Amino acid sequence: MYVADSRNQASPTASAEPAARPPAGRRGTALAPTVLALGTVSLITDVSSEMVTAVLPLYLVAGLGLSPLGFGLLDGVYNGFSALVRLVGGHLADRGGGRHKSVALLGYGLSALCKPLLLLATTLPTIGMVLAADRTGKGLRTAPRDALISLSSTPATRGRAFGVHRAMDTTGALLGPLAAFLILRATTDGYDAVFTVSFCVAATGVLVLLLFVPRHRQEPHEPAAHDAPPRPTFRSALALLRRREVRRTTVCALLLGLATVSDSFVYLLLQRRLGVPDQWFALLPLGTAAAFLLLAAPLGRLADRVGGWRVFLAGHAALLVAYGLLLSPWHGTALPYVVLALHGGFYAATDGVLMAAASTAIPPELRSSGLAVVQTGQALARFVCSIGFGAAWTAWGDRTALGTAAVLLAAGAAVACAFRPGTPTPTEAAPA
Amino acid sequence: MTTRNRLLVLAAAVIALAAVATASVWHAAARSDRRDQARPGGPRITAGRVTLPAEATGTPRRLVFRNMAWGPHRDELTTVPAGRPDAPRTASGVKCLRFYAASGTAVCLSANRGAMQDTYTARVLDGRLKEKAHYALPGIPSRARVSPSGRYAAWTVFVGGDSYAGTNFSTRAAIVDTRTGRLTPTLEDFRVVKEGRTYRAADSNFWGVTFAADDRHFYATLATHGRTYLVRGDLRTRTLTTVHANVECPSLSPDGTRVAYKKRVKGLPADAPWRLYVLDLRTLRETPLAETRSVDDQAVWSDAHTLTYALPGDYGADLYTVPADGTGTPRLLTKAAVSPAYL
Numbered sequence: 001m002y003v004a005d006s007r008n009q010a011s012p013t014a015s016a017e018p019a020a021r022p023p024a025g026r027r028g029t030a031l032a033p034t035v036l037a038l039g040t041v042s043l044i045t046d047v048s049s050e051m052v053t054a055v056l057p058l059y060l061v062a063g064l065g066l067s068p069l070g071f072g073l074l075d076g077v078y079n080g081f082s083a084l085v086r087l088v089g090g091h092l093a094d095r096g097g098g099r100h101k102s103v104a105l106l107g108y109g110l111s112a113l114c115k116p117l118l119l120l121a122t123t124l125p126t127i128g129m130v131l132a133a134d135r136t137g138k139g140l141r142t143a144p145r146d147a148l149i150s151l152s153s154t155p156a157t158r159g160r161a162f163g164v165h166r167a168m169d170t171t172g173a174l175l176g177p178l179a180a181f182l183i184l185r186a187t188t189d190g191y192d193a194v195f196t197v198s199f200c201v202a203a204t205g206v207l208v209l210l211l212f213v214p215r216h217r218q219e220p221h222e223p224a225a226h227d228a229p230p231r232p233t234f235r236s237a238l239a240l241l242r243r244r245e246v247r248r249t250t251v252c253a254l255l256l257g258l259a260t261v262s263d264s265f266v267y268l269l270l271q272r273r274l275g276v277p278d279q280w281f282a283l284l285p286l287g288t289a290a291a292f293l294l295l296a297a298p299l300g301r302l303a304d305r306v307g308g309w310r311v312f313l314a315g316h317a318a319l320l321v322a323y324g325l326l327l328s329p330w331h332g333t334a335l336p337y338v339v340l341a342l343h344g345g346f347y348a349a350t351d352g353v354l355m356a357a358a359s360t361a362i363p364p365e366l367r368s369s370g371l372a373v374v375q376t377g378q379a380l381a382r383f384v385c386s387i388g389f390g391a392a393w394t395a396w397g398d399r400t401a402l403g404t405a406a407v408l409l410a411a412g413a414a415v416a417c418a419f420r421p422g423t424p425t426p427t428e429a430a431p432a
Numbered sequence: 433m434t435t436r437n438r439l440l441v442l443a444a445a446v447i448a449l450a451a452v453a454t455a456s457v458w459h460a461a462a463r464s465d466r467r468d469q470a471r472p473g474g475p476r477i478t479a480g481r482v483t484l485p486a487e488a489t490g491t492p493r494r495l496v497f498r499n500m501a502w503g504p505h506r507d508e509l510t511t512v513p514a515g516r517p518d519a520p521r522t523a524s525g526v527k528c529l530r531f532y533a534a535s536g537t538a539v540c541l542s543a544n545r546g547a548m549q550d551t552y553t554a555r556v557l558d559g560r561l562k563e564k565a566h567y568a569l570p571g572i573p574s575r576a577r578v579s580p581s582g583r584y585a586a587w588t589v590f591v592g593g594d595s596y597a598g599t600n601f602s603t604r605a606a607i608v609d610t611r612t613g614r615l616t617p618t619l620e621d622f623r624v625v626k627e628g629r630t631y632r633a634a635d636s637n638f639w640g641v642t643f644a645a646d647d648r649h650f651y652a653t654l655a656t657h658g659r660t661y662l663v664r665g666d667l668r669t670r671t672l673t674t675v676h677a678n679v680e681c682p683s684l685s686p687d688g689t690r691v692a693y694k695k696r697v698k699g700l701p702a703d704a705p706w707r708l709y710v711l712d713l714r715t716l717r718e719t720p721l722a723e724t725r726s727v728d729d730q731a732v733w734s735d736a737h738t739l740t741y742a743l744p745g746d747y748g749a750d751l752y753t754v755p756a757d758g759t760g761t762p763r764l765l766t767k768a769a770v771s772p773a774y775l
Contacts, residue, residue, distance in 0.1 A: 057601065058550070061572045061590050062529070065744060066728070123703035181549050183457055188467060190460035197456060200449035207445050211438040265634070281570055281591070393634035401634075 034152035035161045037212040038145060039168035044205035045108060046169055049134070050176025051198045052115065055184065059191045066124055081132075083376045085139035090372025091234055093144035100144035100151070100368055101215045107141025108209055110134075112202035118195045143372035150359035151216050151367055158359055159308055162352030163300020170293040174286070237369035245361030246370060250377050252416040253354055256316050257381030259409035261323075261389050261402070263288065266343060269326050269398055274335055284340065291344020292351075299348045300356065308357030315349025316413050318342045323406040327399065354378070470503030475521050475768065477505045482524035484559045484775050486536035486582075494775050498531055499523060500748040501768035509540070509561065514734070514774055517751075517766040526561050530573045531771040532732075533557075535582030537610055538773075541573035541589075554587050556610050565613060570604055575681065575730050576771070579643035579650075583611055584667070586641035586650070605638040605652060607667070619652060622665065625673045633657065638672075640681035640730050641665075644688050651675075651682045651691060662691065662711070676716055680706070681730035683739070685756070689713055692721075692731045692739050692756060700726065708741065710756050719758045732772050742770045 060066045093103040114134040121127045146162075153161035179201075183194050240246045261269075267284040303311040322342040325335060355371060362370030385405070392401035433441075470477075477499060485491060493514035499505055505523035509531060512519045528540035529552075536559035544551050552569035554576075571589035578585050586607045607616045616622075619638040624631045637655040644650060650665045654672065662679035663672040682691045691713060694706040704726030710719045721739070731741040739756050742749040749770040754762040765772075 057590060058572055061574065065748065125702045177549075183460075184550075185545065186457060187460035188464040190457065190463075193456040193460035197453040200453040203449055204442075204446055207442055211433075211442055268634070390634050394632055397632060398634070 031157065031161055031164060032152040034213055035149055035165060037208065038149055039165045041108065041205050041209045041213070042145070042165060042169040043172035043175075044201055044208060045111070046172025047176040047179060048115065048198045048202035048205065049111065049138075050173045051180040051183075051194055051201070052118065054177035054180045055191060055194050058184075059194075060124075060127070063189060063191045064122055082135055082139045083380055085136050086143060086372050086376050086379075087237075087369070089140035090143035090147075090368040090370070091237055092140075093147060093368035094237070094366055098151075098216050098365070100148045101209070101213055103368070104141045104144040104148065104213075105206065105209060107137045107139070107144070108202070108206045109137070110140065111137030112199060112206050115195050115199035115202055119192055143368045143375060146355045146371045146375075147359075147367035148213065148216055150355065150371070151364055155360055156304055158356040159300040159303030159311070159353055160297065161300070162356045163297040163303075163348070166296040166300075166348070166352040167293050170289050170296065174289055174293065237366055237373060240362060240366055240370050240373060243361065246358070246373075248419045249354075249358050249361055250374050252412075252419055253358075253374055253378045254381045255412040255415055256409065257378040258385050259405050259412050260319065260382050260385055261405050262382065262386040263343075265386065265389055265393075266322070266326075266339075269402060270336055270339055272398060273326055274331060284336070287337070287340030288344040288347065291341045292347045293344075295345050295348035296352060299345070300352055303349075303353045303356060308353045308360075311349050312353050312357060313413060313416060315346045315353070316409060316416075318349065319346040320406060320409050320413070322346070323402055323409065327402055327406065467502045467506060468504060470501070474501045474503065475499075475518070475766070477501065477503060477510060477521045477523050479505070479525065480522035482509060482511045482522055482526075482561060484533050484536050484538055484557075484561070486559055495772055496531070496533060496775060497751065497766075497769040497772040498528055499768065500745075500770055502747065510769075512766070524561055526557070528771065530576040530587070531773065532576040532578050532585075533773040533775055534578040534580050537578050537582030537585065539576045539578055539585040539587060541569065541576050541587055543573075552589065554585075554606070554608075556585055556608070564610065565608075567606070567608065567615060574603065575605075575640050577641050577643060577730070578773075579647055580645045580686075581647050583609065583647050584643055584650075585610055586643070588639040588641070603637045603639040603655075605641055607641060607650070616670075619665070619672065621670070623671045624654065624663070625671055626661070627674065631656075631674075638663075642682050642684045642691070642730070644684060645686075651684055653680045653682060653693075660696070662693070675713070676711060679711065682711075683731045683733060685710075685733050686736055690756070692733065694727050694729070694731075708739065708754065710739075710758070721754050721756070721758055722760050723752070723754045723762045725762075732774065734774055740765060740772050740774075742772075 089103055089107060093100045111134050114130050114137065117130045118127070121130050149161055149165055150158055179197070180194050183190050183197060187193050241250060263285065267281065270284060271281055299311055319342065322339045325339050354374065358371060358374045359367065389401055389405060392404055482496065484496065494511050495514045495517060496509055496511045499508055499510040499521055507527045509524040509526045509528055510521035512521055526540065528542050530541040532539055538557040538561065540555045540557055542553055542555060544553060552571070552573055554567045554569055555563050556565045558564050569587070569589050571591035573587065574590055575588040576586070584607060586605065588603055588605045591602050591604055604617070605619045607619070608614065620636060624636065633656045635656055639653050641650055641652045648667050650667070652663055652665060652672070654661045654663045654674065660678055660680050661674045662676040662682055664675050665672045678695055679691070679693045680696070682693045684691055689712065691711045693709055693711060695709045695718070696705045697707045706726045706728060708721040708723045708727045708731060710721065725743055727741050727743065729741045731739040733756070734740045734753060737756050738753050740751055740753050742751055745767060747768040750767045751765040751769045751772055752762045753765050754760065
């Protein structure tokens with residue numbers, strides 16, 4: 001990976017290993033320490049939460065002897081609530097001149113506190129409530145965290161900053177289940193140990209956030225690009241949508257989100273089309289995660305170089321190819337690998353990149369609320385898509401449903417292309 | 433605070449948290465030893481030979497189940513005379529999470545501890561509990577059944593979802609012909625006929641297969657769009673036809689005229705939503721049984737008039753019986769036992 005950045009002739013060391021040094025004198029080569037600290041927090045927190053996620057089915061069925069079916073019904077109701085929480089989190093973080101760190105702390109802290117509560121909850125409704133609180137914490141912290149990442153990196157390195165953060169986050173998600181099973185292996189019915197260790201890990205994450213992420217101050221390299229900065233109220237957050245750049249970003253994310261089939265459907269289709277044996281089914285998400293992990297940083301870097309929007313669209317093109325392969329008659333052994341690589345690549349090219357691209361259009365005073373609006377729009381669009389896709393599957397069968405999603409995706413991408421005929425270098429938003 | 437002090441604070445906290453984490457793991461690891469010790473007052477269990485008679489041979493009927501009592505034979509298949517459920521248990525040495533048997537064929541769903549993850553296997557056993565075939569399972573074992581003739585075996589597993597909070601669950605119900613080895617890995621491969629029309633839904637889940645005596649028909653639960661249905665399956669035409677709504681974990685009576693099942697009853701708390709019912713398949717009349725606790729089990733017909741089922745107990749589960757006509761009262765059959773089969 002010792003490839004010098006052709007654009008600014010960084011030393012190989014600096015570009016290969018984002019050192020925890022301030023970017024003094026070499027703008028755009030090193031990642032801000034805050035980004036690495038936030039990446040570490042996310043890594044640790046994901047280890048903690050994925051530990052619980054990995055053992056939860058086993059705990060409910062084998063540990064508590066419950067029938068968890070129908071449990072997922074809560075998901076639909078909760079999706080709406082979670083969107084609201086996200087907007088509230090973004091708004092709270094922007095008030096009082098930027099309380100991103102405080103709100104993020106609240107979110108991480110709430111999720112951490114839910115872990116010991118799992119030791120006490122033994123019925124489905126109480127466990128459901130604890131999980132809901134856990135997800136509330138996640139909803140609260142996401143936008144302020146992404147705002148902190150964007151505010152502590154220069155526009156020219158934002159893609160890479162988000163990419164590195166997402167890679168670290170995914171690393172945690174892959175390590176969590178491993179840790180959980182090592183504990184279960186060493187114990188008998190050691191679910192209590194898993195929850196306790198998960199809490200200790202989460203508490204460490206909160207502590208790293210508390211100690212090593214500075215409260216954000218206005219960065220010298222990012223002056224407010226407007227004379228009268230908007231006051232962070234709910235109305236001004238919504239007024240963001242009146243800015244052309246923000247509106248277009250949100251609309252494009254929404255349109256493409258409407259054609260983004262949810263992960264579980266992708267895995268189900270993969271299994272059905274290719275006859276993936278049942279015992280391999282649980283490994284399919286790992287394929288996506290591995291590709292996401294490997295590609296997030298390089299694609300973020302690419303976004304800095306050629307423009308986030310291009311990479312974002314290319315990511316959806318990768319998804320479209322994945323749909324196409326799922327629809328094609330080709331049944332080669334390489335197919336699941338290719339589809340999962342494309343699927344992970346799609347996330348690597350869109351997840352952090354969208355946040356980086358949106359950040360350039362949203363003024364710093366409203367960064368959290370603005371990012372929350374974009375994220376919520378995208379999440380709701382994907383939720384609508386999964387409901388619609390389920391209905392289409394019922395009515396027409398999986399093939400037609402996927403074909404329809406592919407057509408919608410292509411149409412969405414075409415509209416997005418027309419909206420954004422290419423912004424090669426990210427620029428700060430012009431005053432509205 | 434200087435960076436050095438921050439690191440010191442973090443290091444101190446990590447040491448404290450690591451101590452808590454280590455203590456919890458150590459405590460849970462020590463549990464293994466405790467569970468291998470028999471508890472005073474528990475059932476007497478001795479190692480011995482457990483066989484499953486091929487058909488009614490005139491010998492007294494036996495009850496075979498998974499022993500949950502702590503001690504060296506925990507989780508093993510054990511047997512007692514059906515008429516004396518509190519007699520000393522004879523342990524087979526075969527460990528199963530879920531079990532069922534009929535006419536000399538048994539199905540045993542068991543866990544294999546892997547290096548990184550537990551995997552699960554469905555094992556088809558003969559009358560001497562010797563393995564005849566095995567199948568990898570895609571999830572956590574839930575239900576197991578064998579057809580009255582011993583020819584077909586079925587099982588249901590839970591497959592965990594991959595959403596953030598892990599609340600997406602689905603089930604897979606599989607049927608295998610133990611004579612030919614032909615496996616139907618999921619009932620989703622069958623055609624569903626709902627209200628006279630072919631029905632397709634991505635969210636279809638099936639569980640709780642119960643076989644008729646003709647080795648062709650069976651019943652199971654179909655769940656879709658938040659509702660459950662009793663479906664009647666046909667192994668020859670590979671179809672499933674809806675019969676009745678709000679039926680989970682059906683269990684067909686020996687004469688094939690009634691289905692015992694758990695029904696989700698309105699007004700009950702969400703963590704204990706079920707009651708045991710019997711459905712008359714000719715009249716579709718529902719009869720609530722005398723058990724007033726929430727039953728989350730696929731009941732077993734101990735004879736034409738009585739049902740046996742598990743309820744949560746001190747060691748996981750206890751077995752109870754109740755008359756199948758709605759009269760009488762539930763009676764404790766034996767403690768620390770689950771997955772019963774009468775042979």
